[in-house]
Amino acid sequence: MGSGKTTVGRALAKKLHKRFIDSDHEIEARTGVSIPVIFEIEGEASFRQREAETIAELTALDDVVLATGGGAILNEKSRQYLHERGTVIYLRAGINSILQRTRNDKNRPLLRTVDPRKKLEELEVQRHPLYQEVAHLVIETGRPNVQFLVQTILDKLAPASSPQHVHSTNTDMQSSGSSFRHDLRVDLGARSYPITIGTDLLSDQVLLQDQIKGQRVAIVTNTVVAPLYLATLEKTLRSIGKDVVSVILPDGEEHKEWSNLMVIFDVLLEKKCDRKTTLVALGGGVIGDMTGFAASAYMRGVPFVQVPTTLLSQVDSSVGGKTGINHPLGKNMIGAFYQPEAVLADISSLSTLPDNELSAGLAEVIKHGAIIDPAFFDWIEANITQLRAKDTHALSYAIQRSCEIKADIVRQDEREGGLRAILNFGHTFGHAIESGLGYGKWLHGEAVGCGMVMAADLSYRLGYIDYVARTRIKQLVEAAGLPSVAPDLGEQRWLDLMEVDKKNEGGQIKFILLKPLGTAHITTVPKEILLQTLRHCILQ
Structure with a gap:
């Protein structure tokens, strides 16, 4: 029944x-x-x-x-x-x-x-x-x-x-065989933009003509994505009369830094790109963040379009306008809020995604269910095997629902003045892992997955969720192929790293916790209880 x-x-x-x-x-x-x-x-x-x-x-x-x-x-x-x-x-x-x-x-x-x-x-x-x-x-x-x-x-x-x-x-889902198209919209008034989720988008001339306005297009991608999809995108853009230049950066979180940002500017200036040039981010979260930041700064702002090719970027980082680069002392500490003109999430690109990258994206999918939609969390539990097997329809729904959730939160709080901070569930711990181990040692989604386990444990110790909810989070993270045991960085090092967080105020570490599963709660916590969580999640 x-x-x-x-x-x-x-x-x-x-x-x-x-x-x-x-x-x-x-x-x-x-x-x-x-x-x-x-x-x-x-x-x-x-x-x-x-x-x-x-x-x-x-x-x-x-x-x-x-x-x-x-x-x-x-x-x-x-x-x-x-x-x-x-x-x-x-x-x-x-x-x-x-x-x-x-x-x-x-x-x-x-x-x-x-x-x-x-x-x-x-x-x-x-x-x-x-x-x-x-x-x-x-x-x-x-x-x-x-x-x-x-x-x-x-x-x-x-x-x-x-x-x-x-x-x-x-109108919500157009399917024939394995092809489909789903359209959403991030409602931000004059800065509103569409999200198109579907298959074979990179070769869709009508879609690209409609969503990429500039006559001059600069594609920013990396050494992994370029051999797979750059030629297809370049060919389609040129077939509709666009003048295309490309920038190929090294792959990896460790390259999300100042010198590579300068590489983008170097090419744009050498090719005499003007302020009507549209930047296109073809890649995962690192490429999307860097391209968006470059677009926000080049000639004080040029249009850009997100073409995310990883699950993590399709369900999270490409939507919402957060752009930036890392600093050795903190992740994403230098950047800007700058919304794209459009997001084109081509699910066909996930067919070449390595298993660990897919799992990293599932962390953000799980996050959306945990913080705001318990029924979606139930669905993820029931369909985690299909998701890891890259079942097209399971992935399409996971991406669709995740984008719906994030678009609605961004609509209510574009610049993270309050509500939008709940999207950082697991990220306070996760960013500390990335910074503490060195960027690139763990994938961002792996760190967030482990961070969610730690945040769930902290929620349990504060009486916000019961033992069953804590266990469900941990088991689903593990079922997604993500780590659940935290690295031993040393207690003081953990605390120092978590103090460098954009959510913190007055030296107090703020955590996104669950109260209960399906509802997010932003709070500070007693140091002793935080240390209990650190010890438990490191030694379990």
Whole structure:
């Protein structure tokens, strides 16, 4: 119950041009009373018999999408009919998600109990093996995004059940096979800009003509990305009449510093680029930050466009206008808020991303669920295997939802005067790891992943979250392929590094903690409790 069978089933039937039937609604129509009334008057056993008779009739029909009640599989004959007469799709939802979706639903007789969670746990133990027995497809659900779930089902159905002409025409998601396009907008008044998430964007002449305004374009990239994607982007831009120059920088966080910023300026000046030149950041977070900072300073400001090629940059650093370089004494301490003209996140580029870089990006995805969207956190838990396997639809939804969350926060607090600071969950610890070990020793996302484990531990010690929530954070970070044990930098070194943080005020270290999971809280903490977290996370 509460997994979205009726909503998803109705949408799926529309895509497949079939009739939709809900077995519970059919029973109510035949009896003239609601399911809760049948339970109350006749009892569950009598209802199950009615349900089995209805299932037997409905599964004999052709060209229908049937949504059954959650307990329909308790009857052995119903399981047989369902499995043999159709393709059975099991929408699997976590208990937290089900509780959230059903908390105000008075039409769930089995949840009319003092402890609905306990009841759901009992039902899961009883029913899950039967769902697995009867199902042909298992679809993990989380945050109820209907378009995503329907497209996932269409992709997994046999060709006979999913004809090629069936495709989404929804404005939120346009899909045909593995191609799709999703558009968002960062609403900042005169500085507003679009985010386009999709496949094969680098060769899309219409898109690039629309989003890159300048006649002169300077692409900034690095030695890893250039051999993979620079030629494609240059070719497309030249095909629409752009004059293109390129700057190739060394790869790595350790190169996010002043001398390489000067390399960008050197090329721009040598090529006589004017203030109508558009800079294009083709690469990950380092390239995006440096290109944006260069754009903010060159001739006192020229337009730039983000073309992020890593998961981390697509879900986080390319959105929001934070630009800058590192200093030996602190990460991102020199920079500016400078918004791009557009963000073009081409998911096709993730196919070449090394596994550790993908995991680093997942840290920021997890962060978004942890600080503001517990249902999204549930979804990440359920789909972490698909995400690490680079499943296109799982990645597209993770990127889409992450960008939605960040765009909304940036809209409310563009220059990090308050709310936007919650996006630094795990970063106070993470930046200390990066600075303490030396930039480039750990990937930024690896440091943030470990930092989230430490922040969750600190939240637990302050009584903000329970043991289960702390454990869930740690286990999900590990499942994403990220480190959960902190390096031993020495307690005083840890404290010194964390004191160099942009959020700090008056010498007090400010932390982004969870209170509870799904809600961020900005606070200072007693030194002794902070030291307890350091000792635990270093020695565990």
